[in-house]
Amino acid sequence: MEVILKEDVIKLGHRGDVVKVADGYGRNYLLPGKLAIEATAANKAVIDQMKASAVRKSAKEKVEAEQLSTQLDALELVFERKVGEHDHLFGSVTSGDIAHALEAKGFTIDRRKISLEDPLKTIGEYHVPVKLHRDVTSHVKVTVKGDQPETEAVAAAE
Template identity: 40%
Template sequence: MEVVLLERVEKLGQMGDVVKVKNGYARNYLLPQKKALRASKENLSIFETQRAQLEAENLKRREEAEKVGEKLDGEAVVIIRAASDSQQLYGSVSTQDIAKAITAAGFTVNRKQIVLDKVLKTLGLHDIKVRLHPEVTVGVVVNIARSNEEADIQARGESVEEVAEAKLDARDEAVINVFESTAEVDVEELKEVVEGETEDEK
């Protein structure tokens, strides 16, 4: 099916381009989302009469998106999830989850604006894209962790496992120090007791 694009569509064309697409893609996505019209003579003439208005509206939306994009670009959001020791999530993080986290951070986006190259199924920092407008895409970091403490560790660029091991080592060292200091006291007390008993025997 041939359609005329009413806005820029990635990997397809710019506003005003007449392109040939699969019927299902046109019927299920482009036409219902008002991203295109069937490329009939009547629709092409309608488009040409409305082109200036459509371009002006598109420019206004793009400028608004660019303003939001300046603030949103590079933003980091935290999503807390349960995961195994191998850092695999019990489930996955969806576009809906990411959109909610970004909205909670003060930006209004919906799940359709989140661009995921792959399903997020592991803990860690994930770079994702948010399409604010067909011509404006920004990057956001999604920090998936088991707790806010782990999220802070990941945000600093440290390994959660290494920090946990360091804490265990420090705890073990403290236990050993306490044991040694207790053992020293016990040895001294034992010496005093033994020496006292020896003197009594004399």
């Protein structure tokens, strides 16, 4: 089955591309999810309009993403967590936690755009990549601190 993508689909193609997919994948996922339309003769005539619109929309999104990227690069998030031995956290800092902290600072970013391979489980300073656009990736500085003041932590270690 040939379909025309209305949105970017990971590992399949970009908006406006004509791709060949399995019948079930097209009928059960792409078409009901409004991610694609069937590639009929009438719809193929609409492709040029969609591509021009997609280029304009992508350019606008990229400019907005670059502006947001400059704001995020200057941002620092600080998390306090309970700490055990060897600076190992009870719990962790996840992409959801980072998304909530960004939202509290006035940035609405989906947690799926935060490219955190594994949750942060130790104290330290991290630079977490945030994929704002296909071509724009920003890095947010995340600092994870223990919940004990340093003087108590030193006394507890002795």
